[in-house]
Each structure stands twice: as C-alpha cells, then as structure tokens.
Amino acid sequence: MLDIPSQLLGGFAVALQPMNLFWALVGCALGTAVGVLPGIGPALTIALLMPVTAHVEPTSAFIMFAGILYGALYGGSTTSILLNTPGESGTVMTALEGNRMARQGRGAAALATAALGSFVAGTVGTLALSFLAPTIAELAFFFGPEDYFALMMLSFTAVAVVMGRSLVRGLTALFFGLALGTIGIDAQTGQTRMVFGRLELLDGVSFTVVLVALFAVGEALYVAGHSRRIPAAPNPLAGGRWMTRQDWRRSWKPWLRGSLLGFPIGALPAGGTEIPTFLSYALERRLSRHPEEFGHGAIEGVAGPEAANNAAAAGILVPLLTLGLPSTATAAVLLAAFQNYGLQPGPMLFDTNPELLWGLIASLYIGNLILLVLNLPLVGVWVRLLLLPRHYIYGGIIVFALVGVWGASTSWMDLALMCGLGLIGYVARVHDFPIAPVLIGLILGPQAEIQLRRALAVGQGDWHVLIGTPTAATLLVLALLVLVLPPLLARVRARRKPAPADSANSAG
Numbered sequence: 001m002l003d004i005p006s007q008l009l010g011g012f013a014v015a016l017q018p019m020n021l022f023w024a025l026v027g028c029a030l031g032t033a034v035g036v037l038p039g040i041g042p043a044l045t046i047a048l049l050m051p052v053t054a055h056v057e058p059t060s061a062f063i064m065f066a067g068i069l070y071g072a073l074y075g076g077s078t079t080s081i082l083l084n085t086p087g088e089s090g091t092v093m094t095a096l097e098g099n100r101m102a103r104q105g106r107g108a109a110a111l112a113t114a115a116l117g118s119f120v121a122g123t124v125g126t127l128a129l130s131f132l133a134p135t136i137a138e139l140a141f142f143f144g145p146e147d148y149f150a151l152m153m154l155s156f157t158a159v160a161v162v163m164g165r166s167l168v169r170g171l172t173a174l175f176f177g178l179a180l181g182t183i184g185i186d187a188q189t190g191q192t193r194m195v196f197g198r199l200e201l202l203d204g205v206s207f208t209v210v211l212v213a214l215f216a217v218g219e220a221l222y223v224a225g226h227s228r229r230i231p232a233a234p235n236p237l238a239g240g241r242w243m244t245r246q247d248w249r250r251s252w253k254p255w256l257r258g259s260l261l262g263f264p265i266g267a268l269p270a271g272g273t274e275i276p277t278f279l280s281y282a283l284e285r286r287l288s289r290h291p292e293e294f295g296h297g298a299i300e301g302v303a304g305p306e307a308a309n310n311a312a313a314a315g316i317l318v319p320l321l322t323l324g325l326p327s328t329a330t331a332a333v334l335l336a337a338f339q340n341y342g343l344q345p346g347p348m349l350f351d352t353n354p355e356l357l358w359g360l361i362a363s364l365y366i367g368n369l370i371l372l373v374l375n376l377p378l379v380g381v382w383v384r385l386l387l388l389p390r391h392y393i394y395g396g397i398i399v400f401a402l403v404g405v406w407g408a409s410t411s412w413m414d415l416a417l418m419c420g421l422g423l424i425g426y427v428a429r430v431h432d433f434p435i436a437p438v439l440i441g442l443i444l445g446p447q448a449e450i451q452l453r454r455a456l457a458v459g460q461g462d463w464h465v466l467i468g469t470p471t472a473a474t475l476l477v478l479a480l481l482v483l484v485l486p487p488l489l490a491r492v493r494a495r496r497k498p499a500p501a502d503s504a505n506s507a508g
Contacts, residue, residue, distance in 0.1 A: 031071020125314025177441020218425020258307025266315020
C-alpha cells in the first residue's frame with residue numbers, strides 16, 4: 001500500500017473530476033434541504049435515492065451520499081436555531097441556545113458560528129478519518145460492553161442534570177424517554193413489550209416520530225395557544241448580520257473542543273452523533289466564563305455541540321469503512337448501498353477498491369468547502385424566515401412534519417403517535433420540562449440495556465463486572481459525580497448566602 005498522503009492525493013484526483021464535483025454539489029444541496037425539513041433526514045433520503053443511482057458509477061454515487069450526510073447536518077442546524085425544530089437528532093442541543101439567540105435578534109450570529117464550527121469540525125474530523133481511522137478502529141476492540149454501558153450512564157446523568165430548571169424535571173423527562181425505548185420486541189429474548197396488542201408497535205417507537213412530535217408539533221401547539229402572550233418576533237438582524245469580535249473569541253475554543261470530543265466518540269461502534277453533542281454542551285456550560293447565559297442564548301452552546309456533531313459524523317464512517325459496522329441509521333443505509341454495488345466495507349476495501357474509498361474521503365473535504373460557500377452567504381436569507389407571520393411558519397412545519405412521518409413509514413399509527421406525543425410536548429413546554437432528556441433516553445436506552453445484559457452475561461450475573469475495567473469504573477464515578485455534585489454545591493452556596501434580614505440588620 002502507498003503512504004496515506006499519496007493515497008489522499010489520488011483521492012483528490014478522483015473527487016475533482018467534473019462529474020464527481022457535480023454529484024458532490026447535488027448531494028450537498030439535497031442534504032441541506034432534507035436537514036431543513038423536519039422528519040426526513042439523510043437516512044431516508046439516501047434510501048430513496050439508492051434505486052435512482054443504480055446506474056451511476058459507485059464512486060459518484062457515494063460522493064453524493066457523503067454530501068447528503070454532511071449537508072443534512074448543516075441544514076438541521078438552521079431549523080434548530082430559527083424555529084426550535086431540529087431536523088436531525090445531532091442538532092437537538094443546538095436548538096437550546098441557538099433558538100434563544102434567534103429570539104434576541106442574534107440568529108445571524110448563531111447561524112454563522114454553526115456554519116463555521118461545522119466547517120472546522122468537519123475538516124478536523126475528515127483529517128482524523130484520513131490518518132487515524134485504522135488505529136481508532138482497533139481501539140474499539142478494547143471497549144467491552146461494560147465500558148459502553150458506563151459511557152451511556154454518563155450521558156444520561158449529564159443530560160438530566162444540565163437540562164431543565166431542576167434535577168427532578170430532567171430525570172422525569174429522561175425516564176419518559178427510557179420508557180418509550182422499551183416499546184417493541186426485546187432484542188435478546190424476542191418477547192414483546194408494551195405493544196398493547198398493536199402489531200404496528202412491534203418495531204418500537206420511531207425516533208423520527210418522537211423528534212418531530214415533541215419539537216415541531218409541540219412547539220407549534222404552544223405558539224398557537226400562547227400567541228398573545230408570546231412577544232412579537234424581534235428584528236432577526238437586530239444583533240447584526242455577522243459575528244462580533246467577542247463572538248469569535250467565545251466560539252473558537254468550543255469549535256476545537258467539540259471537534260476533539262466528537263470524532264473519537266463518533267468513531268466508536270456505538271458512538272453516533274448524539275452522545276458527543278450532549279457531552280459537549282455540558283462541557284461548555286462548565287467551562288464558560290458566562291454560565292449565567294446558558295439557557296438564555298450562550299453562543300458557546302451553539303458552537304461546541306455543532307462542532308461535536310460534524311466531527312462525530314466523520315467519526316461514524318470509521319467503523320463503517322474499516323470494520324463494516326454501522327453505528328447510526330445513515331451508516332446502516334450506506335452499508336446497504338455498498339452491498340448493492342457488490343462491495344463489502346472493511347480492511348480489504350482499502351486494497352481492493354482504493355479509488356472509491358479515497359475518492360470518497362477526499363470528497364468530504366470538498367463537500368465541507370461547498371457547504372460553507374453555500375451556507376454562509378445565505379445566513380441573512382435564512383434568518384429572515386423569522387419575519388414571516390408565525391402561523392404561516394408553524395402551519396408549514398406541521399404540513400412538512402405530516403408529510404415526513406407519513407413518507408417514512410406510511411403508517412397511521414405513527415401519525416397518531418405524532419399527534420399524541422405532540423400534546424405531551426405541548427404540556428412539557430408549558431410546564432418547563434426539558435425535551436432533550438426524552439430523546440437521549442429513547443436513543444440510548446435500548447443500547448444501554450443491551451450492553452448491560454451483555455456485560456452481566458459475561459460476568460454470569462455478577463454485578464461487579466460493571467466496574468471490572470478502569471475505563472468503566474472511571475466513567476461510572478464521573479456519572480455519579482455529575483449527578484450528586486451540582487445539588488450539593490447549590491446547597492453549600494445557599495448556606496453561605498446571607499439571608500435578606502441579616503443583610504438589612506448589618507446595613508442598619
């Protein structure tokens with residue numbers, strides 16, 4: 001095999017061919033569009049395009065698919081920031097601070113830091129994919145089920161503590177998501193759980209349905225029911241058309257931290273894009289010099305998670321390309337696309353089809369640049385969506401949500417679930433229950449259960465196996481500290497703070 005720089009140069013020679021550049025542009029544009037539309041996503045788009053691309057050269061087809069994957073991440077941040085409606089699961093955390101920035105007239109700055117952070121992280125992630133993929137893939141072999149379970153427990157506690165005004169609200173939302181994740185067929189025993197005799201629930205509750213219901217439908221119902229109480233939409237450009245010098249100073253470190261956090265977690269076979277975005281948000285909140293702004297529009301809460309999201313997207317290609325292991329729905333669809341062309345991702349693919357593989361990796365650099373050129377000039381255009389009357393915006397969101405959910409499954413049960421969960425999302429919005437813990441519980445709950453049962457099976461029922469490795473023990477201790485320390489610190493601060501009466505007496 002040639003050295004990696006020579007292989008990468010050969011990949012650029014493939015990716016820069018006019019036809020492949022055209023497919024990269026098509027993929028980036030399509031990806032941005034499906035990211036903006038809630039409920040569709042890159043997995044469904046690639047699956048729908050697989051029959052259409054059957055007669056396209058494999059290299060061109062996968063370059064387009066990669067553009068769709070990266071473009072959906074850019075597009076998903078747009079609706080998260082402007083409309084509080086994440087188009088993708090990895091942009092859930094972006095909505096928390098980005099939408100509040102938009103409501104303050106700083107939507108352009110939020111979109112700009114998201115686009116630049118996505119570009120920086122995508123480039124860093126692609127560089128790591130190019131040079132570190134085989135090594136990181138080998139490290140995954142050292143992660144046992146107890147390590148994966150401990151990592152997911154850390155994600156659970158971090159998101160429950162960080163989200164919402166109280167720990168009780170965060171844990172309530174988390175356990176609701178965990179309960180939704182138990183619906184369907186038990187993966188290990190084959191027994192049905194919580195389906196109530198409905199065959200449509202055997203596959204479980206679709207994440208897309210929950211995402212669209214809680215964010216899009218719940219937000220639309222809240223706006224409809226509280227339109228008189230909600231202040232008029234601010235001038236979306238009141239905070240300027242670009243990032244200020246202070247925004248740059250507060251964003252560049254979260255971009256780098258999110259990149260370094262997102263790629264290695266995304267490269268794990270069970271990583272995905274959700275865990276690093278949640279952890280990045282929690283990390284930025286802890287490290288920020290302006291923690292009081294979190295929950296009210298902190299730019300670090302946009303920059304860090306967006307960077308982690310895009311770096312993790314490059315990371316999920318590591319187990320797919322080097323081991324043939326998909327870690328997300330999109331990666332699973334890409335694996336099916338490889339098999340449709342008679343290709344099997346894995347170590348041998350680097351030797352048998354280097355032109356396709358390195359052309360695909362090189363196209364990620366090009367796609368990142370295309371997306372930056374496409375999205376940055378459109379910041380001022382996208383942000384003007386907030387000038388439209390709210391009933392038009394959210395009416396359109398409901399229509400797209402219905403079309404997206406129906407198009408994904410053609411199931412009346414999914415539509416009914418979307419309406420029911422939308423009402424729950426409305427109630428959660430009214431009573432200030434966070435939505436993100438529901439999603440993390442639904443996504444990671446079934447995976448955590450599988451890893452827990454595997455670990456206990458290996459240990460023959462002995463729970464000590466859960467702390468049997470230094471990695472698992474360290475992660476579980478961190479999870480416990482994340483859960484226990486904030487309430488303790490808050491109690492200590494409350495005791496140190498003098499009572500109003502004492503302050504008045506001392507003043508007198």
